[in-house]
Amino acid sequence: MTMFISGETIFPKRSKLYNLEPIGVGTSMVESLTSYLTRLSNAHNVKVKSIIKYEISPLFESLTYPSTGNSTKFYRNGRIIDGRSLLTMEFINALEKLTTRKDLRYLTLISFRGISNYKVVNSYKKWCPQCLNKMKKENGNIYQPLLWNIQYVKICPLHNSFLHTTCPVCNKQQLPLNSKGNLGSCNSCDAWLGATFSKNDKVDKNEFDVWTSNSIAELIKNTPRMVSSPTDKFIWRLIKHFEDFFFDIKIPIDSLLVHLANKCNSRSEIASSLRFDLLFPHKGDPLCILLKLIYIVEASIQVVHDFTSFSPSSSSIINELKCNKQKYQRKQKLIKDFNYIIQNIRPLPTPEEILKLTGDVDNLLIEYFDHFMEQNELERSNNN
Numbered sequence: 027m028t029m030f031i032s033g034e035t036i037f038p039k040r041s042k043l044y045n046l047e048p049i050g051v052g053t054s055m056v057e058s059l060t061s062y063l064t065r066l067s068n069a070h071n072v073k074v075k076s077i078i079k080y081e082i083s084p085l086f087e088s089l090t091y092p093s094t095g096n097s098t099k100f101y102r103n104g105r106i107i108d109g110r111s112l113l114t115m116e117f118i119n120a121l122e123k124l125t126t127r128k129d130l131r132y133l134t135l136i137s138f139r140g141i142s143n144y145k146v147v148n149s150y151k152k153w154c155p156q157c158l159n160k161m162k163k164e165n166g167n168i169y170q171p172l173l174w175n176i177q178y179v180k181i182c183p184l185h186n187s188f189l190h191t192t193c194p195v196c197n198k199q200q201l202p203l204n205s206k207g208n209l210g211s212c213n214s215c216d217a218w219l220g221a222t223f224s225k226n227d228k229v230d231k232n233e234f235d236v237w238t239s240n241s242i243a244e245l246i247k248n249t250p251r252m253v254s255s256p257t258d259k260f261i262w263r264l265i266k267h268f269e270d271f272f273f274d275i276k277i278p279i280d281s282l283l284v285h286l287a288n289k290c291n292s293r294s295e296i297a298s299s300l301r302f303d304l305l306f307p308h309k310g311d312p313l314c315i316l317l318k319l320i321y322i323v324e325a326s327i328q329v330v331h332d333f334t335s336f337s338p339s340s341s342s343i344i345n346e347l348k349c350n351k352q353k354y355q356r357k358q359k360l361i362k363d364f365n366y367i368i369q370n371i372r373p374l375p376t377p378e379e380i381l382k383l384t385g386d387v388d389n390l391l392i393e394y395f396d397h398f399m400e401q402n403e404l405e406r407s408n409n410n
């Protein structure tokens with residue numbers, strides 16, 4: 027099939043690109059746009075660079091692909107395509123026109139542009155060797171999932187093993203786009219990247235890293251079903267939403283973080299770094315702040331799509347704070363009642379009178395008085 031690009035007279039008649047179906051849309055293992063672009067170029071038997079230069083970038087509306095004649099620089103910019111920038115949008119629009127597909131935005135993080143910055147995608151690829159071997163064995167359709175390219179994803183949720191970052195043979199890092207059109211094999215020495223997979227897996231996995239990888243997988247899976255994209259105000263709205271739940275115990279998010287930071291458990295470190303992030307919100311990536319926040323209050327990542335999915339009763343930290351607050355308030359009342367009685371009522375009331383007077387339902391104040399009387403007796407006998 028051929029087509030004319032409207033308004034372009036300097037370019038010759040060109041073929042429309044294949045309507046190649048992206049792999050895994052609507053799953054956590056959806057293909058990344060750089061991977062799609064590589065498979066599309068391979069299907070047309072041309073280099074990625076040629077497709078970008080002659081087919082894609084002429085359709086850009088406001089930007090140009092940041093490249094010079096230098097191939098290394100050209101391929102180095104590849105990571106921008108999978109992210110959430112204007113250039114990502116230009117690639118989606120151009121490729122959707124060329125392939126007549128409507129689902130390519132799900133191969134990027136464009137839906138999360140309100141809550142992530144340009145660093146959200148790694149410069150170099152990460153991969154799970156076990157997943158690569160599975161792809162090879164199942165249908166030979168090797169691709170790079172979007173999930174693996176996201177900075178905070180360090181662990182494969184399917185195999186619970188660390189993602190790899192260097193070639194098992196030459197130890198080189200891998201750019202997402204390359205002149206060879208390689209997927210699953212090394213851009214430098216062509217070695218199969220699934221060759222070894224036991225190297226780091228003996229190392230203990232951090233609970234937050236495991237949670238983050240699983241949560242981002244969930245977020246990616248749900249992207250096509252999202253009603254609207256979260257905006258840059260999202261984090262503050264979510265904090266407000268969480269604080270509304272803390273309202274009856276009057277605990278601002280900062281106090282909760284201080285409380286957690288002092289507990290010395292797996293959440294303490296995350297709590298103190300989140301506290302710092304919230305003091306200087308423009309220094310960090312909003313997505314990273316969001317992940318820490320959701321993890322700390324023990325909500326599920328689902329809360330990004332639906333606030334009402336957060337149930338404070340299932341959050342142990344909120345229950346703990348509620349309980350501490352009640353204990354504190356009870357103690358305050360005890361002291362107040364005790365001082366009032368000591369200063370104003372003579373002779374001291376009986377236990378039954380104390381309960382009647384204070385409306386208490388426990389014996390704590392009575393025990394206070396018993397203790398007080400004992401102390402008094404003791405002092406008196408000591409003085410005699």
Ligand SMILES: [Zn+2]
Pocket residue numbers: 154155156157158182183184185186
């Ligand atoms: Zn895997």
Ligand SMILES: [Zn+2]
Pocket residue numbers: 193194195196197198212213214215216217
């Ligand atoms: Zn290599």
